[in-house]
Amino acid sequence: MQMGKLATLVLLYVVSFCSMVGTGEVQLKTVLINCGTNSSFDVDGRRWVGDLAANNNLTLSSAAAADTTAALSRNTSLGPLYGSARIFTGGLNYTFQGVQGDYFVRLHLCPFTFDHYNANGSEFSVAANGLELLSQYSVPGDIATKNPDLLSSESNGSSYLIKEFFLSISSNELVIEFLPSKGSFGFINGLELVVSEDDLFAGAITKVGGNIVNLNLSGRGMETMYRLNVGGSQIKPSQDPDLWRTWEVDTSYMTNVDAGSQMKNDSNITYASSNDSSAAPLLVYETARTMSNTQVLEKRFNMSWKLAVDPGFEYLVRLHFCELLFGQPNQRNFRIYVNNRTAADNFDIYARAGGKNKAYHQDYLDAVSSNTLWIQLGPDTATGASGTDALLNGLEIYKLSRNGNLAYVGTFNSAENKTNNPKARVLLVGIGAGIGSVLILALVATVIFLLRKRRRSEIGSKNNAPGWRPLFLHGAILNTTTNAKEAAGTKKQNGSVASMRMGKRFTVAEIRAATKNFDEKMVIGVGGFGKVYRGKIEDGTLAAIKRAHPQSQQGLTEFETEIEMLSKLRHRHLVSMIGFCEEQNEMILVYEYMANGTLRSHLFGSALPPLSWRQRLEVCIGAARGLHYLHTGADRGIIHRDVKTTNILLDEKFVAKMSDFGLSKIGPALEHTHVSTAVKGSFGYLDPEYFRRQQLTQKSDVYSFGVVLFEVICARAVINPSLPKDQINLAEWALRWQRQRSLDTIIDPRLIGQYSSESMKKFGEIAEKCLADEGRSRPTMGEVLWHLEYVLQIHEAWSRANDKESSSLTVESLKDCQAGGAEERQNPLFTDPDLAISMRQRGKR
Structure with missing residues (x-):
C-alpha cells in the first residue's frame, strides 16, 4: 500500500515537471x-x-x-x-x-x-x-x-x-x-x-553619508567591477562551487601593501546567518588583512585600496568580515571610509557577526563622480577599545545601472545624449573645432620646446661634467648687487612678499672658497638632494650652503620649489635665502646661517643644554608666526607640508624660523577647499586626513604643528620603535594622556618646577585641538598663535609672582640675621646653601 502511494507521488512529480518544461516554467x-x-x-x-x-x-x-x-x-x-x-x-x-x-x-x-x-x-x-x-x-x-x-x-x-x-x-x-x-x-x-537562488542583494543598505535605503534591483542591473580576496591568494571558480566566481588578490590595488599584514586562521568558520551563506565561500573568511604592527608604526593611518571606476554611477560596496582573533566584543573597533567619507565608525566585527569565526558581510551604497573609488579602514582611537586595528577579509565593488545603462564610453551615454540631436551635432562640431585649435597650439608649442631644448643641449655639450643640467630661474629678475646680510633678511621689511626673486648670484669659486672646497668637516646636514655646508662668504657673513648632488635626480623638484618660495618670502620667522649658484653644472642655494641649529637638537639626542619652558614657548610662538604668515601672507596662501622640529631652526638669539620649503604648495583657489596632491611629508607628523584623501589643506600644517607641540614638552622622537606598542607613536601616546588631563605625567623631567600647572594645561589643550582627526575641527594657525601667546602671558605672570615671593622671603631672612646677635648669624639659610635653594624652590611651588 505504501509502495503504491510512493509510486503515485513520483508519477505526479514527473508529470508536473514535464508540464513545466512544456510551458517553459x-x-x-x-x-x-x-x-x-x-x-x-x-x-x-x-x-x-x-x-x-x-x-x-x-x-x-x-x-x-x-x-x-x-x-x-x-x-x-x-x-x-x-x-x-x-x-x-x-x-x-x-x-x-x-x-x-x-x-x-x-x-x-x-x-x-x-x-x-x-x-x-x-x-x-x-x-x-x-x-x-x-x-x-x-x-x-x-x-x-x-x-x-x-x-x-x-x-x-x-x-x-x-x-x-x-x-x-x-x-x-x-x-x-x-x-x-x-x-x-x-x-x-x-x-x-x-x-543566484538566495536573495544575494536584497534588503536594506546603508547609503554613505545618508540613511538606510532598500536596494531594489527590479529593472536594474549591476556590473562586477572588483572581487578581491583580501589578504589571501586567488580563489578560482572551482573553489566557489555555488556561483563559480573568481576572487582576485588585493595587493595590486593597495596604495601601501605594508600598511596591512596578512593573517590566517585554520579554525572552523561558519556563516553568521543563512543569508550570508552565498555571499562568499568560506575560503574568503579564512584569511584577512589587518593593520601592521611593525611595518607601519603610524597607527592613525589606514589600509587603503584605490580602485579605478566609471564616473557618474552608483556603486555597491560589499565588505566581508570575520573576526579571527578576539573572543569578546569591543576588542577591535575601527572606522570604514568609502570615497573619503565616513561610512561607519566604532565598527565591531564580533558584535555585528555574533561571535568569533563568524562570516559576515556589510553593504554600502555611494554615488561616484570621479574615476577613483577609495576604500579605507583605520583605527577608531576614540572608542577606547583594547585593539583598534582594522580587519578585512574580502571586498566586492558593483556598478549599478543608470537610466537603463551600464555602459561607459568616456562620457555617460544615455538616451538624452544621443548624437542624432541637431543641438548635439552643433555641440560636437564646436568641440571638434576647439580640440583642433588646441592641437595646433600644442604642435606650435612642441616645435618651440624642441628648438629650445636643442639650443640648451648645444650649450650643455660644452660642459663635459656628467649629471643633470641646472634648474634655471625662469623669467627671474635677480638682484646681483644686494648685500648678503641685507638679502638674509636682517634689514628687510618683515612680513612683505617680494614680487620678484631676490638674491646674489655666486660663482662656483666663491662657493668653494666659502666651504673650503666642500670640506667634509664643514658639513652640517645631509638630505636627498645632497649636503648642507657651513661656510663664510666674502664679506665674512656665515651662511648655510645647500648643494644639490650632480649625480642624483632625487629632490630636484623640491629644490626648484624652494628657490621659488624663498625668493618671494620675507619674514622674521622664515629662513632667508642669500643667493644661489648655477654654473659649471652646479645648483647651490645659500641661506642665512642659524647658529643654534634645529629645535630637535635642543630637545633630545644631543648634549646641548635643555631649553627652558619660556624658551620653548617663545620658539613655538615664533614658528607659529612663520606658518601663520605662510597661510595668510599671499593671495592663496602657502602650505608648508613638512612641519617638524628639524625644520624649525634657531638663530644666535634663539629666534625660531621655519625652513625647508621644498615640499610647499600654493594653497587652493577661492572656489576650492583643498589641493589634490600625492601624499608627501615626514612620518609621524603626517595629517591622517590628508593621508586618507590626498587632499592638502592649511589644516594639514596645523596637525603637524600639534605633533611639534607635544614633541616640545615630551622631548622624545615622534616615532620610537624601541618603546612599548602603545608608546611608539608620540601623537597617540601624548593625546591619550592629554585627554585624561594628566599630560604633566609624561613631560620632559627637565621642565619640572619651571612652569605653572595652568600654562601646561592650556598648552596641552592647544596641542589636542591641533590633532583633531578632521581638519574642520582644528583651529587655524592664527588661532593657535593667539592661544600660545596667552600661555606665555600666564607663564610670565606666574614667574613674576614667584620671583616677588622669593625676593620677599630672602629680604626678611637677611633682616632677621642682621637684627640678631652672633647666634642669629648661625641661621641655616646662611650656613646651608642647599637649604636656601630648597626654600626658594618651595616658594616657587
Missing part, C-alpha cells in the same frame, strides 16, 4: 555556451555546450549574412573555451528561455586573429533585455587598462577577459543582443549564466 540553474561551434566539452565537472548544438532553451539569430564561426588554434592553450569564437558583422541575438530570477551573466572574450579578422580592431555593443551592458567596446583596449596580474596570460601573448553582470530577470526570457560598430565587427567566445 522550469528555471535553468546554469547555462554554459561555447560560442562558434557545435562541439561540447567538460571542465571542472561543468559541461559547456556549443551554440550550434541542439538546445531547446537557446535560440540563436543573426541579421548578418557574414555571421561566422572560427576555430582559433592559437588560443587553445588557454583552454577549450577560447579555441573558438563567434564573429559577427551585424546584429546577433542569443535568446534563453526559462531564466526568470537573479543571474550572474558572464561574457568570455579572448582577442585573436582569424582570416581577415583581427580582434584588435573589433568594436561592438552588448545589451540584455534592453539594458545596455557595453557600448562601443574594445576588448584589447580594456585588457590594456587592467592590471596584468588579474588576467590569465600565456607565453604566446594570449590573454582573456571575463565581463560579469548581475541581472534580475522578471520575464521568462533573456535576450542578449550583440551589435558591432559601423565598419567593424564583434566576437564572443563563451556565455555563462549562473542562477
